[in-house]
Amino acid sequence: MKILDRYLLKTYLITFTSVFVILFFIFILQTVWLFISELAGKDLDIFMIFKFLAFASPKLVPMVLPLTVLLSSIMTFGDLAENYEFAAMKSAGVSFQRTLKMLIIFIFGLSICTFFFANNVIPFAEYKFINFRKNLAQVKPAMAIAEGQFSDIGNINIKVDKKSGENGEHLTGVTIHKKSNLGEGAKTVIKSKRGELISSEDSNLLQLVLIDGYYYEDISPKDYRARQKLPFAKVFFKKYNINIDLSKLNMNDGLDDEIKNTNTMLKISDLRYSLDSLSKTYKKDVKYFSDYTYNRYGLTSDYNVDTTKIKKPKAPDLISILSLDSQQRVLEVALSDATSIKQNFDISEVGFQARQKELNSFEYSIYEKFVIAYGCLLMFFIGAPLGAIIRKGGLGLPIVFAMLIFIFFHFVNTFGKKFAQESGVTPLIGALLSSIILTPLAIYLTKKAINDNGDVNFDFITEPFRKILEFIQRNKTQQNVN
Template identity: 60%
Template sequence: MKILDRYILTTFLQTFLTVFVILFFIFILQTVWLFIAELAGKDLDLMLIGRFLLLSSPRMIPLVLPLSVLLASIMTFGNLAENYEFAAMKSSGISLQRAMKSLIVFICLLSIVAFFFANNVIPAAEYKFLNLRKDIVQTKPAMAIAEGQFSDIGEYNIKVNKKSGENGEKLEGITIHKKSVNGSGNNVVIKSKNGILINNEESSMLQMILYNGNYYENITPKKYEERNKVPFVKASFKKDIINIDLSQLNTGQDDGEIANTNTMLNVSELTYTLDSLHKNFDKEITSFSDNIYQRTGAANLSFNRTKEVIKNDSIVPDLEKLLTPAERSKVLEVASSNVLSSKYSIEQNKNELESKQKNINNHWLALYEKFVIAYACLLMFFIGAPLGAIIRKGGLGLPIVFAVLIFITFHFINTFGKKVAQENGIPAFLGSWMSSIILTPLAILLTHRATNDIGLINLDVILTPITKGFQKIFKKKNNTTHNV
């Protein structure tokens, strides 16, 4: 390695590591802030808290790494340009691309490492992080219920306004939604003024005792036309006991078990899972279509002429003439009931299919995201390095402003694209790569302008015509004054 390459690489690495540590510490503080309500006051030892934060930290890398590359690139090349080191290089016949050569090799290696990190380390950390939270819930069940928001625990969604007591076992303002067996919604709602949690660490059952509350349940009539009335049952109670099974929340730390969550799967596992999901999805659509077709009775229709419908060697034009008024009324009633039943079935299956399609989209997004983080490192470097050479400012002032604006734009477009892709508004590939596709032309433009020593914005194109216009106006005025 030549002295110049070693000098630029050393300067960049020092800046990159410093920025990475600072940003990583900031995101760690954000994690502490998010989970402080669950961790504080639960008699958890420092070792457990440290492990909790350690396992939650890998998920921050996809945010911290590209931002660190962007900021370090702007600062490094901004310092070199500000101190006229680039001018000295160019006078010696060294171009910007030649100066970036060692860093391009490093960023390529960093992108490869980022991909393997996202493919192997983050899924394993997510799996262990989830299991650690489940273990904590087993020993400290009150942690599973957060204040002011619904917490998914087994077959219940539980929300409490306030928790108190030594271990947060005393609850106030309790709202419980019981999940339906068929997944059609929450038909049972329980509201209670206060309650208490009782558990035994040797048992997987959590007992919740509720006081002074009401029980509500929506009743689904068998006849579809009566469902618009929305009947329900209401009951009051002084004391009620609910047993919650925590066995599903405590799967242990068995490394051989793979959780069915897209963030916990690597590329090969995601590919296998997606293949199974697509096959099941297509099979369900085919099965439902056949079911609806059979309901219509079209499969049983026969167009062969029979003796009963033949009259004077022609088919009877009006089938109603063969039926009495009572029979016609019965036929219309059955047909109307079948239509309403089919409509309700289609609506129910539509929601289920949309949910399954969303799950498939989430798996595709998780798959593409592992490649996006690798490309994001390259993209941010080719934005930051030319930008630093153009603005010719180092330090923590202007570079931070540019880095934050660019990264917020990247992150906003990325989040927007994934949200739209989750709802099946756009393909998952486009949703994951939208931010990269939009910012890639910016990286090409900045690299081109920095290579050709063109400023960030060529104001001469705008100012020159304006200046010439004013000069002509003032020249005409001067000529008029002299003539007078």
């Protein structure tokens, strides 16, 4: 390795490492903020929080790494150009593409590592992360119960004065409001001096053992006048057991969706296998539904009827033979059958669309792993020439350019994913949409930097917007004159 290559690589790596650490820390803070409701006030120790963040961290890499490459490239090459180091290199006969040689090798190796990381580490971490969130209550069941305040767990509302024990399993001063299944509010109150939580990681049931307490229950007599006396039952107990479904603890709609979307936990080989199985099942169900529909209702789209050869019936049709009452009944039955058929079709359509969306998600996940790796190369060939052109290093203007480009890149990626899932485009096009749009920009900037042409013209982007603004202003002027 020559001195120039070593110098450029060292300069780039110092900036790259610093930017990566800062951005990763920012995204970690964002993750903590997103899941603060699952972490705050639940007596989780440092080790548990560290595991939570360790499982959540790998899936941040596809967002942090391209932005890091882009920002560090702009900053490094902008700083070299600002300090006239590029001018010195060119005077010594070193071209711009020669300065990129060692960094291209590094970025290419980084892209390969990113692909293997996205294909192996991220799916494993996602699996561990989702299951860790799902099983938090099994690992430490007392975390769902906060001291001195009521906590909702399934159909009960529980408050404890104090928790003790290694995992907070020993409770003191327990008050429980049990909700009625008929939607009449809490009609049962249980109070006990002590309690204990007993659970197993292999079981979905949490046992709450209450000791020395009272069981109060409001009674609703059938006679309305008797209800005015507000009767209730009171029972003293030495020991009372309550079984709680752990699946109701620490669960939310977002987690339910993540558990269903298992494509994020699979490698490419597993995704291909799952996609093949789901596709075969989907096609089989579609064929079954079409055969059933034809046999049940006699519907088909392949009539091939020549309407010119249809002759009017000489005899009156069947409906005209019936009486008016019979005709009305026949038409009502026909309308009911048609409505039933339409509802059946609508329900089936929703089901098939959901399954098609699942298929698209699995296929998109395969291409996404390649796009993550290509994103590093793409951001480098945008950032490096852009830094050389704007000739500005540091944390000012480069951050503005980097954030604008990355926000656009991330927005197009998100849009392409949603569009592909809804079958608006193929999953391949949806995954490559951002690359298709930004690759010409990377080629354009690289060509300008190689030719040492700093006159970058973005009129092809801004010109349409300028014409629209001029058109709006002309219309406003004419309206004011009139």
